Amino acid sequence: MSHSGWETVIGLEVHVQLATKTKIFSGASTAFGAEANTQACAIDLAMPGTLPVLNKQAVHYAVMFGLAIDAEIGKESAFERKNYFYPDSPKGYQTTQLEKPIVGRGNVEITLADGRTKNVRIHHAHLEEDAGKSLHEGDFRHGVSGIDLNRAGTPLIEIVSEPDMSNAEEAIAFAKRLHSIVTSIGICDGEMSQGSMRFDVNVSVRPTGTTELGTRTETKNLNSYKFMEEAIAKEVERQIDLIEDGGIIKQETRLYNGDTKVARSMRSKEEANDYRYFPCPDLLPVIVSDETIAELRRNLPELPDARQARFIEQYGLSHYDAGVIGSDAAMAAFFEIAAEKSGNAKLTANWIMGELAARLNSQDLSISKSPVSAEQLGGLVARIADDSISGKMAKQVFEGMWAGEGSADEIIEARGLKQVSDSGALEQMVVDVLTANQAMVDDYISSDEAKRKKKLGGFMGKIMQASKGQANPQQVNQILAQKLNELL
Amino acid sequence: MHNLTIAELVTGLQSKEFSSVELTQHFLARIAKLDANYNALITVTADQALKAAAAADERLAAGNAPALCGVPILHKDIFCTNGVRTSCGSKMLDNFIPPYNATVVENFEQAGAVVLGKTNMDEFAMGSSNETSFYGPVKNPWASDSVPGGSSGGSAAAVAARLAPGATATDTGGSIRQPAALCGITGLKPTYGRVSRWGMIAFASSLDQGGPMARTAEDCALLLNCMASYDDKDSTCIDREVPDYSATLGDSIKGLKIGVPSEYFSEGLDPDTEKTVRTALAEYEAQGAELVEISLPNTGLSVPAYYVIAPAEASTNLTRFDGVRYGYRCEDPKDLNDLYTRTRAEGFGDEVKHRILIGTYCLSAGYYDAYYGKAQQVRQLIQQDFEKAFEQVDVIMGPTTPSPAFKFGSKGDDPVAMYLEDIYTVATNLAGLPGMSVPCGMVDNKPVGLQIIGNYFDEARMLNIAHQYQQATKWHSLAPEGIA
Numbered sequence: 028m029s030h031s032g033w034e035t036v037i038g039l040e041v042h043v044q045l046a047t048k049t050k051i052f053s054g055a056s057t058a059f060g061a062e063a064n065t066q067a068c069a070i071d072l073a074m075p076g077t078l079p080v081l082n083k084q085a086v087h088y089a090v091m092f093g094l095a096i097d098a099e100i101g102k103e104s105a106f107e108r109k110n111y112f113y114p115d116s117p118k119g120y121q122t123t124q125l126e127k128p129i130v131g132r133g134n135v136e137i138t139l140a141d142g143r144t145k146n147v148r149i150h151h152a153h154l155e156e157d158a159g160k161s162l163h164e165g166d167f168r169h170g171v172s173g174i175d176l177n178r179a180g181t182p183l184i185e186i187v188s189e190p191d192m193s194n195a196e197e198a199i200a201f202a203k204r205l206h207s208i209v210t211s212i213g214i215c216d217g218e219m220s221q222g223s224m225r226f227d228v229n230v231s232v233r234p235t236g237t238t239e240l241g242t243r244t245e246t247k248n249l250n251s252y253k254f255m256e257e258a259i260a261k262e263v264e265r266q267i268d269l270i271e272d273g274g275i276i277k278q279e280t281r282l283y284n285g286d287t288k289v290a291r292s293m294r295s296k297e298e299a300n301d302y303r304y305f306p307c308p309d310l311l312p313v314i315v316s317d318e319t320i321a322e323l324r325r326n327l328p329e330l331p332d333a334r335q336a337r338f339i340e341q342y343g344l345s346h347y348d349a350g351v352i353g354s355d356a357a358m359a360a361f362f363e364i365a366a367e368k369s370g371n372a373k374l375t376a377n378w379i380m381g382e383l384a385a386r387l388n389s390q391d392l393s394i395s396k397s398p399v400s401a402e403q404l405g406g407l408v409a410r411i412a413d414d415s416i417s418g419k420m421a422k423q424v425f426e427g428m429w430a431g432e433g434s435a436d437e438i439i440e441a442r443g444l445k446q447v448s449d450s451g452a453l454e455q456m457v458v459d460v461l462t463a464n465q466a467m468v469d470d471y472i473s474s475d476e477a478k479r480k481k482k483l484g485g486f487m488g489k490i491m492q493a494s495k496g497q498a499n500p501q502q503v504n505q506i507l508a509q510k511l512n513e514l515l
Numbered sequence: 516m517h518n519l520t521i522a523e524l525v526t527g528l529q530s531k532e533f534s535s536v537e538l539t540q541h542f543l544a545r546i547a548k549l550d551a552n553y554n555a556l557i558t559v560t561a562d563q564a565l566k567a568a569a570a571a572d573e574r575l576a577a578g579n580a581p582a583l584c585g586v587p588i589l590h591k592d593i594f595c596t597n598g599v600r601t602s603c604g605s606k607m608l609d610n611f612i613p614p615y616n617a618t619v620v621e622n623f624e625q626a627g628a629v630v631l632g633k634t635n636m637d638e639f640a641m642g643s644s645n646e647t648s649f650y651g652p653v654k655n656p657w658a659s660d661s662v663p664g665g666s667s668g669g670s671a672a673a674v675a676a677r678l679a680p681g682a683t684a685t686d687t688g689g690s691i692r693q694p695a696a697l698c699g700i701t702g703l704k705p706t707y708g709r710v711s712r713w714g715m716i717a718f719a720s721s722l723d724q725g726g727p728m729a730r731t732a733e734d735c736a737l738l739l740n741c742m743a744s745y746d747d748k749d750s751t752c753i754d755r756e757v758p759d760y761s762a763t764l765g766d767s768i769k770g771l772k773i774g775v776p777s778e779y780f781s782e783g784l785d786p787d788t789e790k791t792v793r794t795a796l797a798e799y800e801a802q803g804a805e806l807v808e809i810s811l812p813n814t815g816l817s818v819p820a821y822y823v824i825a826p827a828e829a830s831t832n833l834t835r836f837d838g839v840r841y842g843y844r845c846e847d848p849k850d851l852n853d854l855y856t857r858t859r860a861e862g863f864g865d866e867v868k869h870r871i872l873i874g875t876y877c878l879s880a881g882y883y884d885a886y887y888g889k890a891q892q893v894r895q896l897i898q899q900d901f902e903k904a905f906e907q908v909d910v911i912m913g914p915t916t917p918s919p920a921f922k923f924g925s926k927g928d929d930p931v932a933m934y935l936e937d938i939y940t941v942a943t944n945l946a947g948l949p950g951m952s953v954p955c956g957m958v959d960n961k962p963v964g965l966q967i968i969g970n971y972f973d974e975a976r977m978l979n980i981a982h983q984y985q986q987a988t989k990w991h992s993l994a995p996e997g998i999a
Contacts, residue, residue: 069615073835075608075842076595076617076714078749110831110878112855119834172851174839303878305887308720308828310750 030267034235036243037198037259038190040227041205042183043215044157045088051156051182052079052122059221067159067176073117078309081106085182087323088214089129089154090315092184094324095208096149098133102315104154106307111300114174115159123155123185125304129313130184135208136332137200138350147201148189154313157181178222184214190229190240195259199252202226203354207331210356217357218393225250230262232270241266242276246283246290254285261290334359342372351380357394361401368405371412378408382425399428407435417500420444448499450506456498457506460489472514483507516541517677518994521586521734524680528575528585535575535585539568539629542587546631546678553654555663555673557592558600559632571627583741584627589682591670592633593640594620594725595714603716604636604648604666607836607843607862617714618746619683619725626741631679635669638864639833640690640718642666643936644926647866652923655698656995657961661920664694670728671698677998681729681738685715687722688821689915689940692952695728696915696964699954701981701991702728703735706972707947708753711746717832719825720751722944731991732953732981736760739974758975764982769803771980772908778814779913779939779966791956791963792914798987799912799980807908811900816893817942818934823877823890824945829867830874836862869930898946905970910980914939915952915964939966949974953981954990962990 050057053070070077093100105127108120130152138144157180162173186205192198206224210217217223226249231241246262249255261283266276278296283289329337335353338344344352352362362379366372383404387397407424410416416424416439427438439445447453461468464486471482483504490503516538519527527533543561550556564587571585595601595613597620602608616624623630637647645653645668653668655661656676663672667684671694674682684691686704695702703726710725717723727738740761745754775796780789796806838844838858845861848854863871877886904911916936926933943950948968955965965984969977985991 072840074613074615074840075601075603075611075716075835076613076712077615078713080748080750108831110834112834112837114837114839114851117835117840119837120831301880303831303875303880303883305827305831305878305883308751309717 030263032235033232033267035193035259035263036190036231036233036240037192037194038229038243039186039188039192039198039201040229040245041186041188041202042157042225042227043092043186043205043209044223045085045182045184045214046216047082047084047088047182049082050180051082051085051154053180055180057181059218061177063162063173063175064177067179071117071176071180073119079122081310081313082182085154086129086313086315087319088182089152089184090320090323091212091214091327092152092186092209093130093133094320094327095212095330096133096135098149098152099131100315100320101127101129101131102317103127104129104313104315106154106310106313107304108307109302109304111302113158114172115161115176115179117159117176117179121156121158122307122310124153127312128153129315135188135201135204137197137204139196139200145191145197147191147197150187150189152184152186155183155185157183190231190243195256198228198259199255202252202255204331207354207356211331211334211359212328213356219250220391222250226255228255228259228262230259230266231276232263232266242278244276244279244281246281247293249283249285251285254283257285257288258283258290265290342366342376344372344376348373348376348380352376355394361394361397364401365405365408368402369408369412371408374412375405375408378404382422386429398431399425403428403434410435410439414446414448414499415439416444416446417496420446420496443497445497446499447494447497448502450502453498453502454506456490456493457503457510460486460493461510464489468511468514471511486511517545517680519680520731521583521680521729521737522731524586525582525737529580531575535568535571535587535629536565538585539564539587539631542631542679549676550673550678552659553656553672553676553678554651555635555653555669555676555678556589556632557602557604557635557650557669560599560630563599564629564631567627567629571629574627581626581741582737583623585629586681587629587631587679588623588738589631589634589670589673589679590620590623591636591667591682591684593636593685593716594683595716596620596630596633599633601633601716602649603640604638604650605863605867606649608716609649609843611842613714615714618711618744618748619742620714622741622744623683628741634667634673634682637666637668637690638867639716639829640666640685640687640723641829641866641870643689643693643933644921644923645669645694646923647864649864655920655961656998657699658920661922661961662697664697664916664920666690666694667702667728668694671695671700671702674698674700674728674730675995677994681727681734683725683738683742684728685723685725686944686950687718687724687825688944689937691726691728692915692940692950692964692966693936695952696954696962696966697920699962699990699993699995700728700730701732701735701951701953701985702726703739703951703974703977704943704949705739705743705974706753706949707944708751709743709949709972709974711744711749711752713746713748717828719828720832721828722821722825724944732951732978732985733761733764736764736978736982739978755972760975760978763975763979766979767803768799768980768983771799771804771910773799773804773806774809774904774908774911775806776809776811776814776904776911776913778811783917783935783938784914785918785958787958788914788916788918788963791958792965795955795965795984796912798984802983802987809904809908809911811897811904811911811942813893813896813900814938814942817897817945818938820890820893820897821937821941821945822873822934823886824894826870826874827877827887827890828874830871830878833863833867833871838862894945897942901942901946901948901968909970910973910977911968913966915966916940919958919961919963943968947971949977951977951981953984954993955984955988956990957993962993
């Protein structure tokens with residue numbers, strides 16, 4: 028799908044749910060998945076006379092993000108009311124920041140597949156409250172909708188980028204980098220499937236080589252990289268087709284349904300609300316002192332760049348492996364525990380990026396929800412590294428761990444999977460197989476050099492079968508070659 | 516018993532001259548007998564009151580009970596009361612029973628005060644005559660054809676009619692001081708941030724402030740001692756020690772410098788009201804205070820600025836009343852839009868709708884700078900006027916209202932005429948300053964109020980100044996005909 032003559036301009040607005048225990052303006056819990064409306068207090072319900080009190084932790088998390096992207100910190104930021112009627116917005120306004128955000132201009136560097144790096148400028152990031160959820164399915168049909176206010180008041184930072192990305196790959200690299208940063212500094216759990224990070228994508232196109240920005244559309248609320256990629260591809264194609272057919276792009280807000288793969292217009296610019304922003308009189312300006320900033324800077328957890336460099340240095344990982352493992356805070360933590368246990372960092376990295384990642388992906392699980400713990404995986408890798416089991420046996424052990432059968436050693440023991448490396452026992456095994464298969468031996472002897480090599484595999488299979496896969500294949504290979512040579 | 520002040524009731528209760536149950540029964544009987552004449556109460560909580568009185572008597576018997584233990588009071592129906600309907604004078608909340616107490620309510624409950632009921636008020640505190648209440652207007656005990664003032668008209672009338680010795684009230688643009696003046700009682704609007712707004716249904720958040728109403732300054736001091744507190748549930752509440760407001764009432768006011776703003780004695784002020792207020796100022800001079808002519812040059816801008824800022828905040832504060840979670844909901848809504856529009860069209864009265872429309876307009880794109888932005892600038896100018904004045908003087912005095920209580924319906928068709936009723940009171944709200952109204956005379960057998968404006972957190976000084984005046988005069992102890 029190439030569109031010669033056109034270039035794409037993309038900017039992102041990213042909503043990041045902050046991992047505070049309580050909401051931004053109330054003491055209600057922010058835990059995900061509770062029964063509807065059990066985590067909404069009088070403040071979240073906007074009961075008359077209730078008042079907001081700002082959650083300090085949310086402010087600190089926002090400042091930490093600012094420090095992580097080397098941004099200006101708003102030492103005096105302010106909350107405003109964004110007014111609109113909707114049932115999932117109980118107060119009738121969203122408390123957010125507009126004129127004075129807590130995080131000013133910053134920068135995020137992204138690395139692309141071909142190794143190139145690119146800087147994406149951050150315009151600002153501000154604190155705000157999440158809305159509740161409207162339920163239009165299940166019990167709620169026939170003209171009745173449900174409202175779940177558990178999410179109402181969950182603290183968010185909205186990160187607004189400059190339109191510095193020129194294709195889906197860059198947009199996704201940027202989104203992943205943000206994910207990596209916010210999870211690394213521990214301000215967000217990063218659970219995309221639970222809506223912890225949501226992306227609004229602003230897309231416009233223009234003739235290649237021109238500098239004026241085209242009219243943009245905003246596709247809201249994408250919560251996976253895959254949907255982002257699809258939505259961008261569809262929107263770019265729609266805009267180019269429309270312009271090439273003589274049409275005009277309207278500034279509008281769009282929705283993309285990742286399940287049906289259908290994109291549609293939600294509202295045009297003309298239909299947009301007049302939000303009547305004004306300073307929230309119930310909240311004082313947020314003052315962040317230099318001391319607080321200094322302390323947060325001092326205690327800022329390791330950032331992805333630093334961690335990747337350390338993984339190369341400390342564990343001898345390749346750039347690529349360090350990039351993959353080091354960019355995801357949960358995966359990095361998992362890796363460090365597993366590597367410590369296994370004593371073989373590279374092999375551990377291979378297992379995490381290979382078998383484990385594949386299984387997690389296939390079941391749509393994040394690594395923090397992995398049924399196989401870091402200690403378990405490290406135990407498994409240790410047994411591969413010390414030749415107790417073969418790679419093939421290791422996969423069986425992994426299956427056992429996934430199924431909850433215990434540690435690698437327990438499964439090896441229970442399933443009798445220990446690799447036989449005793450050379451006396453192996454030699455006997457080889458001799459027994461050769462004796463039992465005289466015809467194959469005769470055939471081997473009468474063949475020429477080239478054919479003999481191919482026929483070795485047949486003996487190997489018989490021997491591994493006889494050992495129930497437990498024979499150390501390298502050793503068997505050696506002994507077999509030696510025994511057959513003696514017969515020539 | 517109903518002619519005793521709160522200070523006298525405290526003495527009587529603590530010395531077991533009478534019990535809280537006897538006192539409570541007495542006032543409940545008065546309410547049952549007389550309130551039909553005034554319509555001052557929306558809800559009477561007789562059963563809860565008698566239970567609270569019995570509990571108060573036990574505390575009193577045990578000794579060491581707080582000052583207000585066993586004293587009956589009323590709460591303006593804007594303060595949320597756990598388990599008791601809190602209507603805010605509106606059909607919208609006619610069925611609303613909060614599951615929590617306002618901090619002010621909680622403070623009085625902790626002190627053992629006995630709540631007799633909830634008082635009538637202008638709908639959502641929007642009004643200066645009590646004519647906008649869903650529950651009908653309150654009648655002024657001094658003249659049944661005249662308004663009691665608003666929005667705290669129910670509290671003011673109830674105290675004037677001796678249905679309770681004291682009541683809570685709120686003041687956004689004069690809603691404590693103006694009805695206090697019109698009903699001949701004493702009322703104090705504290706510094707913004709002195710009294711918690713938690714559980715006080717918001718009209719204009721940056722202006723709203725709760726305060727006490729009673730017949731004397733001494734009683735207001737007792738009530739404020741309990742009412743004022745730091746509250747971490749209200750971010751705009753100020754963490755500052757609450758002094759004992761009763762302790763300094765007896766201090767001398769010799770040498771006190773009283774600022775008299777020329778703008779408060781100009782066109783629009785009823786001549787008899789002016790004469791009455793000037794006589795009160797002369798009394799202060801006689802007590803050794805010095806009168807200093809001052810100017811608050813931006814006074815004329817205060818009403819226009821107020822009627823932009825207050826409706827702007829109200830328009831968004833009242834968005835939550837949408838029929839979705841509590842309060843009034845229209846019947847059989849066809850869809851979401853129908854639910855919103857009919858609920859709000861049917862649930863709100865005309866004055867509330869009027870202000871929501873003004874406020875929405877003032878905040879709209881393209882109008883914000885011309886209205887809200889400009890009004891905020893004016894607010895700063897007004898604040899600066901007061902700051903300059905307080906460099907020269909200790910307090911500022913003038914009339915609370917341009918004239919005594921006006922007749923029902925007399926300003927009905929002209930909202931601006933009604934808004935000018937607030938001309939002397941709104942500036943203090945815009946500046947966040949404390950203001951007080953003290954009875955200082957009668958015109959046509961209707962009370963006139965003297966306004967005392969203090970510097971930030973100067974409530975103790977203001978109460979002292981008012982108390983000294985009341986030691987020398989009798990206006991605060993006059994009772995409307997047929998009351999005493």
